[in-house]
Structures are given as C-alpha cells and as structure tokens.
Amino acid sequence: MLTDSERFAFRTHRAHVFGTTGNSYDACQVDEAIAKGHSLIVLGEGVVGLAWAWPVAVTAEAGHLNKIADAGAATLADVVAPLGFDEDDVRTAIWLARALSFAIDPAFDRVCPAV
Numbered sequence: 001m002l003t004d005s006e007r008f009a010f011r012t013h014r015a016h017v018f019g020t021t022g023n024s025y026d027a028c029q030v031d032e033a034i035a036k037g038h039s040l041i042v043l044g045e046g047v048v049g050l051a052w053a054w055p056v057a058v059t060a061e062a063g064h065l066n067k068i069a070d071a072g073a074a075t076l077a078d079v080v081a082p083l084g085f086d087e088d089d090v091r092t093a094i095w096l097a098r099a100l101s102f103a104i105d106p107a108f109d110r111v112c113p114a115v
Contacts, residue, residue, distance in 0.1 A: 013092045015039040021047050021063025028055045037089035039096055040065070048097035050085055058093045060103035070107035079111050 018024040024040040028051045038051040049057040049065040057065040073079045076087050094112050
C-alpha cells in the first residue's frame with residue numbers, strides 16, 4: 001500500500017503485452033483489469049495502442065486496432081478530445097512506441113513530436 005507521499009510522488013500507467021493485436025482488441029472487450037487509456041503492446045506486430053472499447057493504435061502499424069482519422073489537428077488536446085483519452089496516457093503510449101523503435105502514426109507524431 002502506498003503512503004500519501006508516495007502516492008503523489010509519481011504517476012502510474014499500466015501496460016498490457018499481447019501476442020497479437022487481435023488478442024489485445026478482444027481483451028479490451030472482456031478483461032476488467034484493462035482500463036481506458038492503458039497501453040497495449042504487441043511486439044511481434046510493431047504496435048502500441050491505447051485501450052478502449054475500440055482500441056486505438058498510436059503506431060503507424062495498427063494490426064486489428066483502430067486508427068484515428070487524421071483531421072489535421074494542431075494539438076494533442078485536439079486529437080484526444082473527441083476520444084476522451086487522458087493526454088498523459090497518450091504521451092506515455094507514444095513514448096513506449098518510440099522506445100521500442102516503432103514508427104508513430106502521423107496524426108499522433110505531428111502533435112507529439114520526438115524531443
């Protein structure tokens with residue numbers, strides 16, 4: 001159990017690793033431990049996504065996950081507002097994808113460029 005000072009000292013983010021994007025999509029539908037905004041990682045397919053009822057890939061490769069329509073949004077807030085994702089969850093998923101050397105979906109890459 002975390003103390004109050006530990007609880008506020010960092011932000012947690014949960015990642016789930018799967019063998020296929022199909023399995024990750026299905027798990028989002030039935031596994032109560034997977035919450036909206038958790039990262040989904042599928043190493044064999046080069047995919048990182050965000051959990052939701054309709055999981056969304058942040059990588060160029062999506063497999064069986066959904067891709068967002070690139071409407072030319074100028075900010076990350078503009079991209080995630082219609083989807084209801086937390087911006088920090090999206091940044092974390094993109095950071096994970098970059099750490100794994102996966103190409104980022106252009107719609108996300110434009111609004112969250114590598115530093």
